[in-house]
Amino acid sequence: MVMKAISIGSRYEIYDDTLKAYDGLPAQTYTVCFSQMTGFFLKVRPDLVVKEPVYGVHPEKAEKVLRSFKVFQRNLGVILSGDKGIGKSLFARLLSAKAVEAGYPVIIVDQAFPGIASYIESIEQEVVFLFDEFDKTFGSNHDSDPQSTFLSLFDGTSQGKKLFIITCNSLHGLNDYMVNRPGRFHYHFRFGYPTGEEIRQYLTDKLDGQYQNEIEKVIRFSNKVSLNYDCLRSIAFELRSGESFEAAIQDLNIINTHDEQYNLTLYLKDGGIVSAENQRLDLFSRDTKCVYMRDMKGRYAVEVEFDISESIYDPSRNSTVLPGEAIIVHDDPEDNAEKQDYVPDYMTITRAVGRNIHYLTA
16 A cells, blocks of 8 residues: 655645546536535546436437537526426436536535535536536525525636536526526426327337237326326336226326316307316316306306216317217306307317416417
């Protein structure tokens, strides 16, 4: 064993011959740690890998981020937002893996140590920082806002630009000075629940041919209940064992805890349309439901009564449909702005989705 001595200012420390010195952090994955005795340090951990097929535009988005980081002259930030289990962490792993391949160290920050922002700034090297569930790890408490300590870091131009990736389940959990601030976070990728076609693609990849007749049942179910990829992974596991979807869903930890919100559109025999948005419904209920609906000008039009159990899923409309004969119209002539007869043809019920946070220009 050969002794090694290092000095930091006037302080000398003795190490054995396992000591290695680098001009910069090697391109691998680390976790930020803290010791009361020695302060901050980085601990090597296994690189983040993606062991399953990646669907959608994830690979292209990851490449786009790394291309931008290469040409940016300052820090680059990326927000990944959306509910749990819908692909944020998968994208973060994919982006981190590509970053290591491109020669960047990846540092994971998963604990809110005091002074961590200053420690991050002290790393004068092009490096990637991943904050998973940033809104939870650095959530506000009664006395302080831990996220505010990062603001100058996120938009800083310190030596060694940095790529900051944060995932969050709720945008309301982020500091107001992070959202709509492209100077700090240039990109914001919003993750939604998989569509029917994405569910079909996922389950087709996961299931052998003899089990694929269950896929349409899952898609129909997803129009009533939001299914994330965690749910789909569990469903696929059960279906591969030979279970029917009807039997599997009774045993899985996917339960009906609350009514979801739906948009209702009533199509009339005369071509008219009335609607109601963001209505809380239980599509598994056998109770009669009454809903007030408005015309295209936003005026109260009519109240409709229906039994949701008489609805069917129509794949051509990608929605649940109630036939006209299953709908009872309660029309108050005094409130009927157009003084028209409301004879129902059919009504569509589609799950309400959150407002698109990105602006549509076409």
